[in-house]
Amino acid sequence: MITLEVNGKTREVDADPATPLLYVLRDHLQLNGAKFGCGLGQCGACTVMVDGEAILSCVVPISVLQRRRITTLEGLGTLGNPGPVQRAFIEEQAAQCGFCIPGMIMRAQALLEKNPLPSQAEIRQFMSVNLCRCGTHMRVLRAVERAAQAMKAANPARKSTSIGR
Amino acid sequence: MTATRVILSAFIGLALATTLLAACTTLIALAPIEPPSKSSFDPAIVAKGAQLAAIGNCIDCHTAAGGKPYAGGQPLKTPFGTIYGTNITPDPDTGIGQWSEAAFSRAMREGVDREGRHLYPAFPYDHYTKLTDEDIKGLYAFIMTRDPIRAEMPPNELPFPFNNRSLIGAWKLLFFERGAFRPDPAQSAEWNRGAYLVQSLGHCGACHTPRNALGAEQKRHYLAGGDAQGWHAPALNAASPAPVPWTAAQLYKYLRTGLDDLHAIAAGPMEPVVHNLAAVPEQDVRTIATYLAALMGQPTADRQIKAEDALAHAKREQAAYPLIDRSELQIASGDRAFQNGAAIYAGSCSECHDQGRQASSGAALHLALGTAMTITTSANLIRITLEGIVPPDNNPARWMPGFADALTDEQVKDLVIYIRAYFGREPPWRDVDEELKKARTGRKR
Numbered sequence: 198m199i200t201l202e203v204n205g206k207t208r209e210v211d212a213d214p215a216t217p218l219l220y221v222l223r224d225h226l227q228l229n230g231a232k233f234g235c236g237l238g239q240c241g242a243c244t245v246m247v248d249g250e251a252i253l254s255c256v257v258p259i260s261v262l263q264r265r266r267i268t269t270l271e272g273l274g275t276l277g278n279p280g281p282v283q284r285a286f287i288e289e290q291a292a293q294c295g296f297c298i299p300g301m302i303m304r305a306q307a308l309l310e311k312n313p314l315p316s317q318a319e320i321r322q323f324m325s326v327n328l329c330r331c332g333t334h335m336r337v338l339r340a341v342e343r344a345a346q347a348m349k350a351a352n353p354a355r356k357s358t359s360i361g362r
Numbered sequence: 363m364t365a366t367r368v369i370l371s372a373f374i375g376l377a378l379a380t381t382l383l384a385a386c387t388t389l390i391a392l393a394p395i396e397p398p399s400k401s402s403f404d405p406a407i408v409a410k411g412a413q414l415a416a417i418g419n420c421i422d423c424h425t426a427a428g429g430k431p432y433a434g435g436q437p438l439k440t441p442f443g444t445i446y447g448t449n450i451t452p453d454p455d456t457g458i459g460q461w462s463e464a465a466f467s468r469a470m471r472e473g474v475d476r477e478g479r480h481l482y483p484a485f486p487y488d489h490y491t492k493l494t495d496e497d498i499k500g501l502y503a504f505i506m507t508r509d510p511i512r513a514e515m516p517p518n519e520l521p522f523p524f525n526n527r528s529l530i531g532a533w534k535l536l537f538f539e540r541g542a543f544r545p546d547p548a549q550s551a552e553w554n555r556g557a558y559l560v561q562s563l564g565h566c567g568a569c570h571t572p573r574n575a576l577g578a579e580q581k582r583h584y585l586a587g588g589d590a591q592g593w594h595a596p597a598l599n600a601a602s603p604a605p606v607p608w609t610a611a612q613l614y615k616y617l618r619t620g621l622d623d624l625h626a627i628a629a630g631p632m633e634p635v636v637h638n639l640a641a642v643p644e645q646d647v648r649t650i651a652t653y654l655a656a657l658m659g660q661p662t663a664d665r666q667i668k669a670e671d672a673l674a675h676a677k678r679e680q681a682a683y684p685l686i687d688r689s690e691l692q693i694a695s696g697d698r699a700f701q702n703g704a705a706i707y708a709g710s711c712s713e714c715h716d717q718g719r720q721a722s723s724g725a726a727l728h729l730a731l732g733t734a735m736t737i738t739t740s741a742n743l744i745r746i747t748l749e750g751i752v753p754p755d756n757n758p759a760r761w762m763p764g765f766a767d768a769l770t771d772e773q774v775k776d777l778v779i780y781i782r783a784y785f786g787r788e789p790p791w792r793d794v795d796e797e798l799k800k801a802r803t804g805r806k807r
Contacts (some may be wrong), residue, residue: 237714237724238763250767257768258709261701294374326763
């Protein structure tokens with residue numbers, strides 16, 4: 198048994214330690230937000246957060262995640278009460294087929310937690326890991342900016358804790 | 363010590379001091395010129411200069427991340443401090459717009475700027491000194507026809523005494539050998555062309571030759587492996603650590619595309635080099651490959667056996683993909699770090715690297731064939747693990763995610779120990795802690 202902390206809850210998982218987190222989230226914990234895109238760490242659809250950093254859950258085994266804080270899409274809000282980044286993506290209608298969007302939202306969340314008011318260039322740089330086959334990237338960029346503004350309005354005292362590059 | 367010897371020593375000391383003083387004095391300034399118009403250069407010579415500049419990889423040190431080409435500002439970390447690549451656009455005030463061809467030639471061949479100040483040897487004039495007149499003319503024409511960009515450079519961050527440029531005069535006296543490339547008549551024209559490009563413009567030795575305590579290349583260890591911004595630049599001579607010995611054809615493919623089926627992908631400071639070599643005349647890259655393959659020589663019988671072993675290792679795992687069972691291996695070892703590392707490899711790396719290199723983007727080189735596993739330092743493997751392999755913007759190339767945020771230091775160490783033992787099959791590295799610390803501190807995000 199491996200113990201994981203997912204969205205603030207302790208979960209016991211009976212799986213091989215080398216199993217990538219993505220399969221444990223989806224198959225053992227029924228957390229289906231993170232998606233299987235390529236399974237090779239090339240597309241970003243499986244992005245979740247570990248200790249506040251965006252990681253690719255399809256290439257990170259659970260053996261390295263004990264005593265670390267895992268956050269998935271389900272941890273950001275609910276259908277009835279979406280979190281600010283989720284809300285911004287809805288308002289900008291940033292999804293077409295929607296398959297990449299959970300990963301996009303998680304990467305945006307990780308960016309804004311560290312850098313609440315990123316520049317356009319910083320957003321592009323940080324989000325460049327995640328791919329969208331439908332080509333919604335321009336809407337995604339707008340959604341990240343909208344989320345940053347919304348989070349700033351909700352909590353004007355927040356300052357950047359670390360700036361990229 | 364007898365009186366004669368004391369006097370003799372004093373005399374030698376005085377002579378040395380005088381020579382040093384002479385070397386340290388500022389040289390004459392060459393007259394400034396009006397920046398020449400673009401139309402004053404022959405377009406054919408400019409085009410040739412563009413290809414030469416690509417072989418020299420000038421853009422890499424002389425362009426800041428996200429900055430205008432050749433406008434400078436790129437930090438270059440050296441053991442003596444940080445130096446910033448200068449603005450070499452023809453801007454008259456902040457670039458080299460006022461430099462005549464003679465001033466440009468003097469900088470390239472003697473390491474002295476137009477005003478007569480010594481240039482730091484981070485600018486590889488110890489290589490460019492071998493350039494032909496014709497190539498210098500081409501480079502000058504290319505540089506002077508770029509768009510002038512006004513850009514002040516940040517001051518170099520060099521502690522005392524390295525911030526004193528006159529010391530460079532003494533350095534040159536000790537280590538700098540001026541002079542043209544001397545072809546070897548016993549070798550083919552192709553070999554000689556390759557040797558010229560490698561030794562002069564390509565300045566391969568700047569990274570691939572080890573340097574002494576004063577930062578000069580050790581000529582007797584020519585291309586025997588050196589350091590480049592925290593990365594190890596592997597040996598290009600008979601000591602090449604590549605698990606499978608290189609052929610000229612493979613070197614050509616690697617230099618041209620950054621990728622060869624049986625060798626590692628170009629990473630770190632080598633990435634921009636291969637990016638540039640993609641656009642230069644094919645024949646020039648072929649000659650470089652010919653020369654380097656000759657330098658590496660025929661592999662010894664021992665190396666051949668090792669190579670066949672590595673290839674067999676890769677083939678076995680590839681055949682077993684995707685259901686490779688390593689449990690036996692983990693239990694057999696009994697070593698905690700090795701077991702943890704094996705689990706991390708299985709969860710993070712195997713999906714791509716067990717496939718071996720194939721046409722699709724996620725099919726990556728089998729690690730038994732990679733140089734990062736067999737060199738004497740863990741520096742490269744640690745950097746690739748943390749940063750991944752990220753091609754420059756708008757450059758279609760293979761991409762590997764970095765694991766800096768996914769893995770803790772302890773986990774990176776376990777993984778590296780496992781990979782070294784299982785794929786590199788060499789004695790454990792002793793520098794893992796130190797290299798990991800360096801890579802974590804200097805990591806770009």
